[in-house]
Amino acid sequence: MDGDSAGRTRRRGGVWGTVGVFTVVASLAAGTLGALQPATGIPQEVVQLTQFGPALAVGALALYQRRRTGELLRGAAGAGAGPRPLGGAVLLGAAGLIVVLCVLGSYAVCGQAPFTPPGSLHQSFALIVVAQLVGACGEEVGWRCFLQPLLRTRLGTLAASVTVGVLWGVWHVQVFAQAPAYAAAFLVATVAMSVVLGIALDGLGGWRRLLYAGGFHALVNLGLLLFLDEESGAVPPMLCFGLSCLLVAVLAVTLRGGRRARERAVAPAAATLHGT
Template sequence: METFEDIGAARSQRVWGTAGGFLAVAFAAAGALGAVQQAAGVPAEVIQLAQFGPAAGVAALALVQRDRVARLVRGAGRSGAGRSGAGRSGAGRSGAGRSGAGRGAALLATAPLITVLAILAYLLVQGGTADGWFTRPGSLEHSFALIVVAQLVGACAEELGWRCLLQPLLRTRFGVLASSVAVGVLWGLWHVPVFAQRPQYAAAFLAATVAMSVVLGLALEGTGGARRLLLAGGFHTLVNLGMLLFLDEESGAVLPMVCFGSACLLAALPWVMRTPSGAGSAAATLHRT
């Protein structure tokens, strides 16, 4: 007869096996797509083809675990208010919907807040001067409208893997904060070229991905399906556009990246402080995928 420990061990193996398969494809596909981008001369200002690596990981898993992947992406079995319940009243569902809408709006507002905080930190360190800190959209080599659309498509391709598959998957075994931090670390490590830069740059970038992952994990808790993808992709796009127009981190300069990482950490604090006690408990392990 199987014990609870045996069942728990089997479920853990399934979770880590699924996560490992996703990460292997996401890393490999990102590397291959990066090589294609260089060979084809696709402008990085418009889109990074490597962003489609996580989506490739989801697609590969769906070939062998179609139902499970569909449940995760759809949000079935997620914890908290997001779980469907026939016994909930209409007023309860309406209240949960308003709460979700409020968190979605707060999430999207957090992205420009990060940009503003990064600019303020940069100006403070520079003594109030920051020549050339703003890039006019019209001065870019390509249409800004095209860049916005391409950035949204690329961000959604990334978030399909990170926030719509891996986060819900790890959430079945860990609390919301622990799973969000884990996804943030993996998300940061996935940006392999970043770690060819100076250690301060790489550390600041990793701090940024962890902080943003915590914001996304808390904001999207209980949200699934297309809404989850669009909110995550929208936040990601706004952050990327803010970096494109206001920061010079792509040059490898340490100060802009340190300011960005610090801004992400500051922006995450209110989200963490408002997390109810026990929201990150091991109760998530009871949910099925």
């Protein structure tokens, strides 16, 4: 094996080793924070402290990979070569579409869609909104701002997104104590949402990536809190959620394919015009 091949092999091994360390630390940190939450007095309705496990994993990796971690978070590494990132409004609209599809699916399957008025919650809804955004950013700084760009240095957009989605879903280990259909639908949802986020944010870095990803995540969580009782362990609501996310992911992949086809069609014409 020549020097270049050995170097590439070491870099690939380094990436997957970092993925493994991140996942283990994020899981251990989330478990510890979940065990400590009752002692803090912070209601889970407001925010679940487990959400900050991925952020702690990024902090731990930054202790011995400071430069690389900084590059990934800034977007200086793992930038995609595909179409330009979608706007934040489009991504937040995708979150709203998932919630709307969940409601429609619940009506179709159950004949009703439970609605929890914000005023009936035990805590101020404004406080919940802010806390949900902070908690979502605590997750997304790990999944979408660190791990996704890291894997993007070795994989394509879809492959990296699916990988992050699987790890993200498995990280919610408590879900797998439910019925197999419930756990499978949840895993479909995390993979599908990861694909939507991966396509929308590919090539985007810095605070905008975190804010868009956190905003998408928080809107989905708030929508589920108000319109779906998926945490009860009942299978139908989770199936509605998983299928809704899958439909939006298919739409995102289709739109991405159309954009790439248009860009490929325009490129030769632009090159000819420039040459003349």
